[in-house]
Amino acid sequence: MAENAAPGVQQDWEASKENFQPLKAGRKATALRDSTAELRTKAVEERRRAFWQELDTYNGSDPLEVWLRFIRWTQDTFSAGGHKAELLPLLERCTRELQAAEGGRYRTDIRYLRVWVQYADCLPDPGDVFSFLKHHDIGQDHALFYVALATYLEAQGGYASADSAYQQGINRLAAPLDRLRAKFEEFQQRMARRIQRKAQEQAGLDAAEPDHPERKSLGLLRGGKG
Amino acid sequence: MLATAQATKNEITLKGSVATVTAFFRHALSSILYQRGIYAPESFEPVKAYGLTVMAVKEDKLISYLQAVLQQFSEWLEGGALQKVVLVVTGVASKEVLERWTFDIQTDKGVVAGSASLPEKAESQITQEIQAIIRQITASVTFLPLLQDACTIDLLAYTDKENAVPLDWEESDPRYITGAADVKLRAFSTKVHNVEALVSYKADDDLL
Amino acid sequence: KQLAANLGQDDSARILAFKQKAPTPSEGFENHMASLYSANAGPRPKKAFRAVPQQPDRILDAPDLVDDYYLNLLDWGSNNAVAVALNQAVYLWNASSGDIQELLSAQGEDYITSLSWAADGKHLAVGYSNALTQIWDAERCKPVRNLDGHAARVSSLSWNNHTLSTGGRDSIILNHDVRVREHVTATLRGHEQEVCGLKWSPNGTQLASGGNDNLLMVWDAAADRPTHRITAHQAAVKALAWCPFQSNLLATGGGTADRTIKFHNTHTGALLNSIDTGSQVCSLQWNRHEREILSSHGFSQNQLCLWKYPSMAKVAELTGHTSRVLHLAQSPDGTTVVSAAADETLRFWRCFGEPAGAAPKGA
Numbered sequence: 040m041a042e043n044a045a046p047g048v049q050q051d052w053e054a055s056k057e058n059f060q061p062l063k064a065g066r067k068a069t070a071l072r073d074s075t076a077e078l079r080t081k082a083v084e085e086r087r088r089a090f091w092q093e094l095d096t097y098n099g100s101d102p103l104e105v106w107l108r109f110i111r112w113t114q115d116t117f118s119a120g121g122h123k124a125e126l127l128p129l130l131e132r133c134t135r136e137l138q139a140a141e142g143g144r145y146r147t148d149i150r151y152l153r154v155w156v157q158y159a160d161c162l163p164d165p166g167d168v169f170s171f172l173k174h175h176d177i178g179q180d181h182a183l184f185y186v187a188l189a190t191y192l193e194a195q196g197g198y199a200s201a202d203s204a205y206q207q208g209i210n211r212l213a214a215p216l217d218r219l220r221a222k223f224e225e226f227q228q229r230m231a232r233r234i235q236r237k238a239q240e241q242a243g244l245d246a247a248e249p250d251h252p253e254r255k256s257l258g259l260l261r262g263g264k265g
Numbered sequence: 266m267l268a269t270a271q272a273t274k275n276e277i278t279l280k281g282s283v284a285t286v287t288a289f290f291r292h293a294l295s296s297i298l299y300q301r302g303i304y305a306p307e308s309f310e311p312v313k314a315y316g317l318t319v320m321a322v323k324e325d326k327l328i329s330y331l332q333a334v335l336q337q338f339s340e341w342l343e344g345g346a347l348q349k350v351v352l353v354v355t356g357v358a359s360k361e362v363l364e365r366w367t368f369d370i371q372t373d374k375g376v377v378a379g380s381a382s383l384p385e386k387a388e389s390q391i392t393q394e395i396q397a398i399i400r401q402i403t404a405s406v407t408f409l410p411l412l413q414d415a416c417t418i419d420l421l422a423y424t425d426k427e428n429a430v431p432l433d434w435e436e437s438d439p440r441y442i443t444g445a446a447d448v449k450l451r452a453f454s455t456k457v458h459n460v461e462a463l464v465s466y467k468a469d470d471d472l473l
Numbered sequence: 474k475q476l477a478a479n480l481g482q483d484d485s486a487r488i489l490a491f492k493q494k495a496p497t498p499s500e501g502f503e504n505h506m507a508s509l510y511s512a513n514a515g516p517r518p519k520k521a522f523r524a525v526p527q528q529p530d531r532i533l534d535a536p537d538l539v540d541d542y543y544l545n546l547l548d549w550g551s552n553n554a555v556a557v558a559l560n561q562a563v564y565l566w567n568a569s570s571g572d573i574q575e576l577l578s579a580q581g582e583d584y585i586t587s588l589s590w591a592a593d594g595k596h597l598a599v600g601y602s603n604a605l606t607q608i609w610d611a612e613r614c615k616p617v618r619n620l621d622g623h624a625a626r627v628s629s630l631s632w633n634n635h636t637l638s639t640g641g642r643d644s645i646i647l648n649h650d651v652r653v654r655e656h657v658t659a660t661l662r663g664h665e666q667e668v669c670g671l672k673w674s675p676n677g678t679q680l681a682s683g684g685n686d687n688l689l690m691v692w693d694a695a696a697d698r699p700t701h702r703i704t705a706h707q708a709a710v711k712a713l714a715w716c717p718f719q720s721n722l723l724a725t726g727g728g729t730a731d732r733t734i735k736f737h738n739t740h741t742g743a744l745l746n747s748i749d750t751g752s753q754v755c756s757l758q759w760n761r762h763e764r765e766i767l768s769s770h771g772f773s774q775n776q777l778c779l780w781k782y783p784s785m786a787k788v789a790e791l792t793g794h795t796s797r798v799l800h801l802a803q804s805p806d807g808t809t810v811v812s813a814a815a816d817e818t819l820r821f822w823r824c825f826g827e828p829a830g831a832a833p834k835g836a
Binding site: 300301302303304305306308311313316317318324326327330333334337348349357393400403404406407411412413414415416417418419420421422423424425426428430431433434435436437438439 | 485486487488489490491492493494495496497498499502504505506507509510665686687702704705707708729730
């Protein structure tokens with residue numbers, strides 16, 4: 040690929056910064072090369088096939104380890120997160136296939152829960168995922184489950200449910216409990232401020248301009264058509 | 266870039282260089298605090314600097330904290346004693362160091378001693394180099410992990426051994442991150458001071 | 474050496490920490506960057522102000538569409554043909570007849586990095602990864618001109634009568650007069666990184682350019698220095714759209730670290746409004762029939778958003794794409810928008826409604 044010929048060119052990652060989707064766990068420097076050109080080559084296809092084959096023929100004791108490498112490779116290679124929507128089906132399949140792993144051995148494995156949470160993070164509405172995990176008692180001893188669930192609920196405006204999610208986790212002594220407690224405390228402080236803010240808004244409701252943009256435009260729209 | 270190559274060169278004085286480097290630290294540190302989400306967005310305001318819009322600290326407590334640090338930095342810089350500045354980001358609950366922004370400083374000791382002739386460099390050239398670092402800080406979301414828990418910051422300074430320890434400062438360990446990933450960022454030089462930036466961060470899958 | 478300095482102990486240095494503790498972050502900490510990392514960022518709009526079809530009218534496969542933010546691979550010509558570049562080939566889809574035609578295919582390692590219809594709907598400008606720009610006669614399926622001058626790939630194109638402007642990864646913009654032999658009439662320097670957005674204003678008096686350097690520039694037609702150099706965005710600026718009902722009004726969208734749509738007065742350079750959309754803005758199209766603007770987005774929701782202007786209340790959210798929606802183009806009659814996404818599909822949305830005066834369609 041033609042590269043910028045100007046002296047002192049920016050490092051590759053910066054020239055392609057918009058082709059990297061932020062990852063919660065970050066990216067290592069070695070994964071910071073622009074792979075869009077590579078995606079058009081056969082090598083990527085072959086590597087992917089090799090992973091599937093490794094999974095098919097695997098007979099060791101920890102198939103999850105292979106999945107984790109596969110997922111990481113996918114994130115690094117399809118760095119824009121877009122191309123053919125590679126990651127989502129992979130997370131879906133990993134979570135599904137390992138449910139049946141001998142005696143539910145991954146039920147309590149934090150690595151397995153992390154894959155589930157990553158999966159939930161890819162979905163606009165992952166409510167069902169959390170219900171499923173709860174129903175099948177997957178990852179229920181980890182603080183991560185409750186934090187992820189409560190974060191989602193809070194973003195949806197389900198404050199009471201978020202509150203109870205934190206409490207359930209604390210009651211269950213999910214680990215690490217310190218972190219769970221700290222996150223719960225932060226949540227409670229946000230709620231306190233929210234209630235305060237609402238009270239203030241209520242008080243200033245007579246103000247000439249309603250601060251809801253939706254209302255404003257409804258007026259505009261009616262004006263335009265009338 | 267071509268335009269600046271023809272720009273007039275300025276003599277770089279020690280004082281001028283110290284001011285440039287100190288201002289850089291103010292903007293760079295503020296940008297990091299904003300971009301990493303360490304403080305709420307309400308604590309910042311956009312200002313113009315280096316031909317960019319950068320996020321500057323506007324909350325009083327934070328301003329005076331940075332001011333006190335920068336004051337000391339500038340004294341050290343003037344004496345040529347500042348070797349490194351490190352911004353350490355630590356999780357409040359876990360006490361774990363999550364991120365470490367390092368700025369290595371090389372000083373032309375001749376200029377500090379007053380024995381060397383003053384170097385020349387175009388102002389616009391320096392500005393452009395600083396611009397590039399600030400842009401990289403803004404773009405660092407490309408590879409840095411999300412700081413999911415509340416974090417605090419500490420500022421470290423590596424100074425020459427023969428310098429006395431100011432009252433407001435105390436000796437510290439370097440607060441390294443175990444198993445860190447590093448990304449080297451750009452550098453800028455006033456020809457009196459040369460500053461190289463680097464960020465180290467935890468990049469484990471278990472950070473999810 | 475850097476590594477050693479970083480990891481090793483500096484015997485010559487004393488490590489000092491500032492004793493005063495930094496102010497604690499406000500209580501109820503919540504990292505405002507978190508939405509960048511997750512797809513479940515918040516509730517969907519519940520109200521719609523106008524019935525907007527939520528389903529695409531039609532879906533076409535677009536295999537091998539390159540998932541690169543910086544390219545411009547989709548355009549809808551006045552001849553009612555949609556041109557799309559899929560890696561090495563350019564295809565034309567005739568929206569009237571539904572016919573598909575392969576216009577051209579690049580050679581060797583080269584791939585298409587941009588395309589743009591001239592106003593006549595006959596000529597298509599095509600930019601390549603090898604820094605060349607070509608003009609094709611789409612009716613005769615023949616290249617009619619080669620335009621060189623760039624040192625890196627040509628990522629953005631915009632026509633203004635006989636002038637074709639090209640923006641490259643070499644950070645320069647060239648104006649070509651496509652009629653004359655010495656075609657480069659101006660070299661516009663100002664950007665410091667790849668020029669990924671380029672749009673002439675409808676009246677042809679101003680050129681807007683956006684780059685990976687986070688800069689937006691506005692150039693007057695005859696000038697070789699930017700009239701305005703706007704630093705308001707905090708990420709690459711690719712999405713550019715001139716308002717059809719108010720000259721001097723330009724909408725721009727920022728990349729991942731920015732996520733905003735901004736509105737500018739290009740006479741004064743003033744920033745009129747800015748809203749945070751919550752995700753990478755890839756493309757923008759104004760509705761010619763209503764005061765609305767449509768945006769397309771990347772991670773996390775890969776959606777299209779229709780906004781009322783100027784209130785910027787969300788009118789509708791169009792979902793269905795499973796990867797980021799890199800490009801938008803609208804039909805000559807302004808009723809339909811086509812989106813191209815990294816999920817390798819094109820989707821057609823009748824979201825802009827009928828021109829004013831046209832009889833409303835029955836539900």
